[in-house]
Amino acid sequence: MCKPNEGPFADSLGSLKGRTGLRPEPQRFRAAYAAAPPGDILSLMSHALRSAMRRQRRALSDAVQQAHGHALARHLSRSALPLRAKTFAAYAAADGELNLHESFIRLWSMGKRIVLPVIDPLSNRLSFYEHLPHRPLQRGAFNILVPPSGAMHVPTLAIDVVLTPLVAFDGLGSRLGMGGGYYDRTFGTVHPLLRPSLVGVAHSLQECEEPIARQPWDLPLQAVLTEMGYRPIGSHK
Numbered sequence: 001m002c003k004p005n006e007g008p009f010a011d012s013l014g015s016l017k018g019r020t021g022l023r024p025e026p027q028r029f030r031a032a033y034a035a036a037p038p039g040d041i042l043s044l045m046s047h048a049l050r051s052a053m054r055r056q057r058r059a060l061s062d063a064v065q066q067a068h069g070h071a072l073a074r075h076l077s078r079s080a081l082p083l084r085a086k087t088f089a090a091y092a093a094a095d096g097e098l099n100l101h102e103s104f105i106r107l108w109s110m111g112k113r114i115v116l117p118v119i120d121p122l123s124n125r126l127s128f129y130e131h132l133p134h135r136p137l138q139r140g141a142f143n144i145l146v147p148p149s150g151a152m153h154v155p156t157l158a159i160d161v162v163l164t165p166l167v168a169f170d171g172l173g174s175r176l177g178m179g180g181g182y183y184d185r186t187f188g189t190v191h192p193l194l195r196p197s198l199v200g201v202a203h204s205l206q207e208c209e210e211p212i213a214r215q216p217w218d219l220p221l222q223a224v225l226t227e228m229g230y231r232p233i234g235s236h237k
Contacts, residue, residue: 046176046213053168053176053206057096060203065099068203068227073102077110079230081199085160087113089128089196092137092145097165098203098227108133115154118146119182126186128154156186159196164221166200173220173233174212175200184219200224 060068076082088107093099104114115128119141129151131137140146164183168176177183187195198219204226214220223232 046179049208049212050167050176050179054095056205057098057203060096065096069099069102071227072098072100072201072225073106075227075230076103076225077106079225081161081197081230082107082110082112085112085197087115087154087158087160089115089117089159089162090131091163091165091201092116093165094144098201100163100201103163104131104133113154115159116145116147117182117186124182124185126182128156128159130154156190156196157194161197161199162187163201163225164198166202166206168206168208168212169200169202169221169224170208170210170212171233172211173200173222173224174214174218175221176212181217184217187219188217195219197222202226204228 081088090100090104091097093101107114114131116131116137117126117128119125120127121141129147131147131151135148135151137145138148162183164175166175166177183198187198190196198221200221200223202224207224207226221233223230225231
């Protein structure tokens with residue numbers, strides 16, 4: 001099951017356990033499960049897991065968010081990532097995501113380049129633009145902060161590490177995102193030998209103890225970074 005499974009959000013996890021590690025709320029999902037074709041059940045469970053996890057991270061206090069951001073920046077700077085990477089793709093936090101502002105400051109101080117994603121409406125993929133210190137961001141699609149007009153475009157092949165936002169993850173490297181599939185479409189077309197390392201970034205409470213079902217097009221994470229530390233996954237250890 002996804003942890004934590006107690007407190008004000010326990011009721012939303014219910015009693016029916018599936019491969020995603022979710023325990024959906026019976027009263028809300030019983031009818032939908034009964035009527036849904038088998039192929040739709042995974043979608044229903046992913047939606048329920050996504051909703052529960054988003055509520056939990058949004059409920060974190062400002063003080064906890066700040067502490068998590070500070071701890072993550074420390075773990076990132078002490079990991080092997082800055083030693084082997086020059087360009088980091090990241091994100092501007094929203095919806096309770098773990099804030100990377102302090103991580104940006106540390107990476108800039110080490111001479112690293114940070115790029116942020118912008119949704120390309122034509123390809124429905126992500127394009128990346130450089131984020132510079134002291135240059136304010138602007139609102140983009142879905143009200144997400146993005147680099148301003150005129151920011152330098154950075155090709156996907158120039159990115160070494162992608163600090164990937166997520167809603168839930170497991171110990172096998174599976175990731176549940178917001179459902180748009182942008183990261184999978186963007187990096188799924190890159191040859192595996194040329195693909196940047198995908199490092200999931202999340203609060204530790206977003207981890208699922210049981211495997212999250214992975215679709216054929218879902219790209220696995222090579223590592224996870226939380227306020228608890230940096231954890232390589234599988235053969236990347």
